Amino acid sequence: MAERIGAHPAQNVQQGTLTRLLGRVSQAVYWLLFALLFSIVLEWLGMVFWWPDQGLRHSREMLAAEAGYLQMDFRRSLVSSDPARFAQTVADKAYVVLFEWTRLVDVLGWLGTPPAVEESGLRVRLHRLYQPLAQFILAALQITQVFALRLAILLLATPVFLLFGVTALVDGLVRRDLRRWGGGRESSFVYHWSKRSALSLLVTAWVIYLALPFSLHPSWVILPFATLFAISIAITASSFKKYL
Secondary structure, eight states: OHHHHHHHHHHHHHHHHHHHHHHHHHHHHHHHHHHHHHHHHHHHHIIIIIOTTTTHHHHHHHHHHHHHHHHHHOOOOSSOSSHHHHHHHHHHHHHIIIIITTTHHHHHHHHHSOOOTTOOSHHHHHHHHHGGGHHHHHHHHHHHHHHHHHHHHHHHTHHHHHHHHHHHHHHHHHHHHHHHHHTOOOOHHHHHHHHHHHHHHHHHHHHHHHHOSSOOOTHHHHHHHHHHHHHHHHHHHHTSOSOO
16 A cells, blocks of 8 residues: 555656656647748738739748758857758748648649539539639648748757857856855846746747748747747846756
8 A cells, every 4th residue: 555655756756757758849849830820821811912023932942042041151050960951851841741741732723724614513513613723722722832931940940049058057056156245136037037038039039030031040039049948048048046
């Protein structure tokens, strides 16, 4: 009986850790899907209101521009020895899994093929419905490829956030020791606020970059948010309570 009672806390801790891990994974998937849907909706709105003359060409040019950033500036990374090939592989795999394995490309090709003159039935009606929406659907496919390419770029840039975070953590711990031995005051409000903002800044950087409706060099998004992330880590470490 005592062994059974003693086993329950360890089992509860294991279940709690697994639950938290699954919860974090589900939140990450939720934010990625939100960024993807938001970027597609922005592209559709842009095709109607902001760049109607470009139309489908806008998303195609975005895809070419993102690939160009990789080839020019991402030549080395700790994640992959060939960053450009890694990102292109991620984009190609996403296209195959989302559109080819699901036969969506075949369905769109079937809907886009003009029916014969004497043909009638369901396919003719579906073709008529598909024609005015064809550019929007193809733009969504290309934006999904842009999304996958940008996601690969963010994965390649993960060491930047780690480097900034570790440097800020060391700096914050040094400031904490100085405050501890110097008798400085501590604020639980500042600690909890900065602790919550660190993860929020990380998520915000990913969502903003993934959902941008125009091409922008990744450095203009990654470096500012990595700096803000490091500042929040430094404040969190420096404002941690002096005595455990």
